[in-house]
Amino acid sequence: MLRSRTKLIELGKRQLCRSMCKSSELTLVEVDDKTGIATLTMNKPPVNSCNLEFLRALKSAMKEIESNKCSGIILTSSNDKVFSSGLDLNELRQPNPERLATFWKELQEMWVTLYLSNVPTAAAINGHALAVGCVMAAACEYRVMLPDFTIGIHATKFGYVVPPFIVNTYLSVLPHPVVERALLQGKIFSTQEALQINLIDEVVNSKDEALCKCADFIGSFEQTNPVARALTKRQLRAPFAKQLLEDPETELRESLEYINTPLFQESLDQYLLQLKKKNKK
Numbered sequence: 001m002l003r004s005r006t007k008l009i010e011l012g013k014r015q016l017c018r019s020m021c022k023s024s025e026l027t028l029v030e031v032d033d034k035t036g037i038a039t040l041t042m043n044k045p046p047v048n049s050c051n052l053e054f055l056r057a058l059k060s061a062m063k064e065i066e067s068n069k070c071s072g073i074i075l076t077s078s079n080d081k082v083f084s085s086g087l088d089l090n091e092l093r094q095p096n097p098e099r100l101a102t103f104w105k106e107l108q109e110m111w112v113t114l115y116l117s118n119v120p121t122a123a124a125i126n127g128h129a130l131a132v133g134c135v136m137a138a139a140c141e142y143r144v145m146l147p148d149f150t151i152g153i154h155a156t157k158f159g160y161v162v163p164p165f166i167v168n169t170y171l172s173v174l175p176h177p178v179v180e181r182a183l184l185q186g187k188i189f190s191t192q193e194a195l196q197i198n199l200i201d202e203v204v205n206s207k208d209e210a211l212c213k214c215a216d217f218i219g220s221f222e223q224t225n226p227v228a229r230a231l232t233k234r235q236l237r238a239p240f241a242k243q244l245l246e247d248p249e250t251e252l253r254e255s256l257e258y259i260n261t262p263l264f265q266e267s268l269d270q271y272l273l274q275l276k277k278k279n280k281k
């Protein structure tokens, strides 16, 4: 009882000393004056689907947080049911070639920025995290999730080949056989299933609790040297990012080619129809 009261007081304090750092329409950044932890809230209605502008806003918010020497990043969502629904599929449908190339480059850069961030990163998953939404959470160092939501990469279910950097994000969190089965089945996990396979670290009952856990995780590095920590993290993660760091053009070319195939475009049309139909029922 006493412990939970102390926790609540602690939570209150944390909320009080939070100050706004910088926000755009699509992202909101709040920095805790005491801890230096930045909470980056995704705010693209209705479901945080990643279009070009949103990917740009996310990347620029992360870079700004790093350059302000914040002590860590907590990634979360302003929507209390959806963390992120992944890529905005409208960006991939009958695309304008120039915009698609810019979009895909932004995706690559946003991923590299988050995956190799110098500061500790944690995801407070307060809603469904699908496809690239799951990838963003998995690119963080720590994940805590609310019950009764879903998380996973279901690309193969609707006819998409999974790009290598997405495979690699899973591989840096989960063992190879688990990744293989999950990606080939296009498996979407419930919160409880995600905990069982260690795709997430903990389950909590509220967003505030999720933010608190993430702050505690980031605080656990207080006694480490930030430069040594960042370089060690980079060393551990570089093999998974090697391909994108050394040759982003090949990944870009292969993805654009694939997105422009009739096979991809047809399955995308069908999938988008299904998504819209669901809402008309």
Ligand SMILES: CCCCC/C=C\CCC/C=C/CC(=O)SCCNC(=O)CCNC(=O)[C@H](O)C(C)(C)COP(=O)(O)OP(=O)(O)OC[C@H]1O[C@@H](n2cnc3c(N)ncnc32)[C@H](O)[C@@H]1OP(=O)(O)O
Binding pocket: 046, 047, 049, 081, 082, 084, 085, 086, 087, 088, 089, 090, 128, 130, 131, 132, 133, 155, 160, 161, 162, 163, 164, 254, 255, 256, 258, 259, 275, 276, 279
């Ligand atoms: C060898 C080289 C290979 C290279 C391969 C290259 C390319 C392959 C590309 C593969 C990459 C995939 C990564 C992705 O991230 S694809 C995105 C996949 N995401 C999804 O499938 C999520 C779909 N959404 C949902 O399941 C649900 O929306 C939800 C997230 C569970 C939320 O449900 P709910 O709260 O009920 O909201 P609605 O369903 O009503 O959605 C509201 C509104 O938003 C539209 N919408 C939802 N998600 C997306 C999206 N990802 N993109 C675009 N639009 C989306 C939905 O249609 C609704 O619109 P209307 O209000 O107009 O009906």
